[in-house]
Amino acid sequence: MTTTRPLKFWQGVNQALHQEMERDEKVVLVGEDVGGPGGPYGVTRNLRATFGPNRVRDTPISESTIAGLGVGAAAVGLRPVVELMFFDFCMLAMDQIVNQAAKYRYFTGRSLPFTIRTMSGSGGSYGAQHCQSFEAWFAAVPGLTVVMPSNARDAKGLLKSAIRSDDPTLVIETFGLLTARRDTPVDEDFLVPLGVAETRRTGDDVTVVATGRMVDRSLEAAERAAADGVSAEVIDPRTIAPLDRATIVESVSRTGRLVVVQEAPGPFSVAAEVCALAVEECFDRLRAAPVRLCAEFANVPTPQELVEARVPGVDAIHAALLTVTR
Amino acid sequence: MPDDVTSPPPADLYRQLLLCRRFEEVVAEQYREGRVPGPLHLALGQEATAVGVCAALRRTDVITSTHRGHHHCLAKGADVDRMMAELLGRRTGYSAGRNGSMHIADPDVGLLGTNGIVGGGLPIATGAAFGLQVQGRDDVAVCFFGEGATATGNFGEALNLAALWSLPVVFVCENNRFAELTPSSTHVAGEVWQRAEAYGFPGVRVDGSDVHAVAAASHEAVARARAGDGPTLLEVMTYRLSGHYVGDPATYRDEAEAQAWRDRDAVARARADIAESDATAIDDEISTLLATAVERALAAPTADPEDLG
Numbered sequence: 001m002t003t004t005r006p007l008k009f010w011q012g013v014n015q016a017l018h019q020e021m022e023r024d025e026k027v028v029l030v031g032e033d034v035g036g037p038g039g040p041y042g043v044t045r046n047l048r049a050t051f052g053p054n055r056v057r058d059t060p061i062s063e064s065t066i067a068g069l070g071v072g073a074a075a076v077g078l079r080p081v082v083e084l085m086f087f088d089f090c091m092l093a094m095d096q097i098v099n100q101a102a103k104y105r106y107f108t109g110r111s112l113p114f115t116i117r118t119m120s121g122s123g124g125s126y127g128a129q130h131c132q133s134f135e136a137w138f139a140a141v142p143g144l145t146v147v148m149p150s151n152a153r154d155a156k157g158l159l160k161s162a163i164r165s166d167d168p169t170l171v172i173e174t175f176g177l178l179t180a181r182r183d184t185p186v187d188e189d190f191l192v193p194l195g196v197a198e199t200r201r202t203g204d205d206v207t208v209v210a211t212g213r214m215v216d217r218s219l220e221a222a223e224r225a226a227a228d229g230v231s232a233e234v235i236d237p238r239t240i241a242p243l244d245r246a247t248i249v250e251s252v253s254r255t256g257r258l259v260v261v262q263e264a265p266g267p268f269s270v271a272a273e274v275c276a277l278a279v280e281e282c283f284d285r286l287r288a289a290p291v292r293l294c295a296e297f298a299n300v301p302t303p304q305e306l307v308e309a310r311v312p313g314v315d316a317i318h319a320a321l322l323t324v325t326r
Numbered sequence: 327m328p329d330d331v332t333s334p335p336p337a338d339l340y341r342q343l344l345l346c347r348r349f350e351e352v353v354a355e356q357y358r359e360g361r362v363p364g365p366l367h368l369a370l371g372q373e374a375t376a377v378g379v380c381a382a383l384r385r386t387d388v389i390t391s392t393h394r395g396h397h398h399c400l401a402k403g404a405d406v407d408r409m410m411a412e413l414l415g416r417r418t419g420y421s422a423g424r425n426g427s428m429h430i431a432d433p434d435v436g437l438l439g440t441n442g443i444v445g446g447g448l449p450i451a452t453g454a455a456f457g458l459q460v461q462g463r464d465d466v467a468v469c470f471f472g473e474g475a476t477a478t479g480n481f482g483e484a485l486n487l488a489a490l491w492s493l494p495v496v497f498v499c500e501n502n503r504f505a506e507l508t509p510s511s512t513h514v515a516g517e518v519w520q521r522a523e524a525y526g527f528p529g530v531r532v533d534g535s536d537v538h539a540v541a542a543a544s545h546e547a548v549a550r551a552r553a554g555d556g557p558t559l560l561e562v563m564t565y566r567l568s569g570h571y572v573g574d575p576a577t578y579r580d581e582a583e584a585q586a587w588r589d590r591d592a593v594a595r596a597r598a599d600i601a602e603s604d605a606t607a608i609d610d611e612i613s614t615l616l617a618t619a620v621e622r623a624l625a626a627p628t629a630d631p632e633d634l635g
Contacts, residue, residue, distance in 0.1 A: 028460055054460055060490065062483035068449020069487075072467070073457030075438050075450070076388060080457070099443050100450060107421055107439055108431040 002190075004183040009149075010043045012156035012184050013117070013173060017044065017081065019188045020163045021051050024079060027163055028055045030069050031083025031117075040085060041178055063089050067096035067116065070168075071104065074114040079163060084118045086130045087172065090138075101168040102143035111166035117159070120148075122213050122263045122311075123176015127302040131175075133264035133295070135211070136273070138170050139241035145169040145194055146240040150215035151182040154238055157192025165194060172240075174212045197244035199251070203233035205325050206257040209248060209274050210236060214261040214293075214312060221317035230325045240270055248274060249281045256287035257324050263311050266294035288324050293317060333541045334381050340596040341608050343537060345615070346373040346397035347593045349406070350568070352616045353396070353413050353427075357572045361624070363415040364426035367394040371567030374592035375500045376401035378540025379468060379560070382548040388436040388454050389468045390447030392500075393428045394566075395440035398470050403435040410619035416626040423629030444505075445478030447471060448497075452484045455495035455551075466494040466551040473561075474505030476518050485559070489525040494551035496544070497522075497559045500534070502566035507578060522559035534564030535590040 007015065021027045029035075029047055035058040038045030048056040059066050063084055070082040084090050090097065097116065104112040121131030139146045145167060149155040155173065162169035184190075200215065201222050210218035215236045222232035233251050237244055252258050258278045260271040275290040293312040301307055333339070350368040357366050369376070372394075380401035383389070391398035399409060404420075412419025413427055420430050431439035438454060441447050451469030458465050475481060476499060488495050505513045522529030528550070532543040540562055547558035565587035569576035597605045 060486055064480055065449040065452055065483035065487050069453040069456050072450040072453020076454045076457035078457045095443055095446055096449055100446055107429045108433055110433055
């Protein structure tokens, strides 16, 4: 019997870091405010006290070089975990992530065990330069693994797998989920494999593929739809790249209907990719056109009510499930 | 003359300088024959920077290089045959012939990579120095970059962070007077070497036509890094005798200025340091080495679409 605890998302991340740093002295953590302050939201609390200032370091505000710390340190034998505080700040580190880290194995034939943790500000009131969703940008780069946990259990298990992975992995945490709980194994060898989706709810009439903060909303909408006689299957890809195509294709082939829900705007997005996958692989089985429920193609506002007005809510998802199965 | 501790034997210096010089000349010939599937940025005239700096390094030290980095690779001990094969697009090359001149890497000899992005190596070398420091190794990281890279944000970020953490890194600015097609007067404000002072560590300017001077400065900087005393910025004043790329007529260059650098050529000066019979033997050795490398590369199959993954 696996022992579990109802951890908050941030606790899952924190526990993963503690366990992996305990397990392997080559794991180090660098980033803005990660050490002394324990992170701007306490995600990395107690790590410096436990593992010391050699392995847990506060950096200056230098995103490109922070990412470079990971590339260079991994190249000489460490397993660095680098925190880039907000996803928006990764824009300042694009060269190191896209042109350098992602191509290291291609150029050298060698591993680069390098994990980047960043936070999508989704769900916060931080405005248009702290709350964007760029997962599709990085998923479009050969050589990068991109994971996007939607809950504490996956946050822990995916981060541990990322740290143990021999290639660069981007772990996208979500601000609006930091205090959300899910039962999480305490076992130090609990891992969630990279590249494997989780079917969070089984159903027969429609497949919902949801990411990040939209997973819980989709589960709630699916419960409501059940009361209306609609059986919805909810899949959380968990890993954006490489996408678990087989799980999605199997489900859509069976249900014949697809609704994709994400917090990023729709054009050129993960939702676009999932819809393309369904059309390419399940065309003969589709009983309705795939549906995308995404943020408006507009910049992120600051006031919470506007933030919520911009992204799909439970009502919208519920309505889409009824419409697509009508 | 520097003492024995800080400079290799003159014959070894000449051999390395000549290898760098002749390698560039040979690949340029191959390029003109249409056998190099990609751009080629040569470092003719800059050989003493690579050879002098790397004279202070061990195999376990690491370097990052640039888009103009064949001489850095050779001076750090990269394999001539595999380099030539890579440039000629052959499967026996460092990256199966897929990537060419700007993406040569050999972690086994501490070469973390040349780089297609100006300034891209600055964060990586800083990170490597961090990794060496965490592991308690007394190896050092050396970052080669041109004066053009000092205009990137990475330069300020890397110097600041290396100073804060007292990292074992030597920043080597290879000032060849041109950033791509434009003279450095258009790109660089003030003096590069003096920027180190603002971060609280030594900045040193050295004559890049004098391999002994470069080696001496490198030994001092590397010793400082090994001892845990932190970074040094070396600005090596050199001159790019080639165009930005093979085929660039370099009409922007002042011919009298170029001739003045040719007259002080580091390779010729190193040759004059040794007996003519020894020099002739080294000339023959390098010619044979490179001819063999070309021959072997051309005998190998070209890069295969199967190697794309």
